[in-house]
Amino acid sequence: MPYRWNVQQDSQSATRILELWPHNSLPKQGFAGFILITFALILIPLLALTGTIIFWGLLPFMMMALWGVWVALQKSYRNNQIFERLQIGTTRLELTRTNSSGDVQSWECEGYWSRVQLYHTEGPVPNYVTLNGNGREVEIGAFLSEDERKSLYNELRTALALYKD
DSSP states (O other), rough: OOOOEEEEOOOSEEEEEEEEEOSSSSOHHHHHHHHHHHHHHHHHHTTTTTTTTHHHHHHHHHHHHHHHHHHHHHHHHHHEEEHEEEEESSSSSEHHHHHHOOOOOEEEEEEGGGGEEEEEESSSTTTEEEETTTTTEEEEOSOHHHHHHHHHHHHHHHHHHHHHO
């Protein structure tokens, strides 16, 4: 799953930390292999045309197609550089989101008054998870898959229930 729980222990208390990030189905190591295989597959039809004027006419278009794949994958990697961090302290919750553009958004509230909400169909994505508190409602994990958001909701509900006990 593209999220994990950590516990940060200090002398007075323990803070639970939830870190979330988008899943990349093509890792960086696979990127080079994919581009190489795409390059080879593009050149296969051109082999029959080697030495002809048609070869030189088609080659720039084939290379532009390869360049387009390269650019699209690089843009996808840049757009997926999102990171969310939820700190659950003894009394407070703090959610920090670092967007792909580098800007940071943060939200915090008193833990006792916070609650987690799951919108099955009303949100921008199915099973949309939000945190409520301090007069605001913020999304968490919108980039996760539908099943991962369901799992996240259950884990957050359990984690926030500790404040109510």
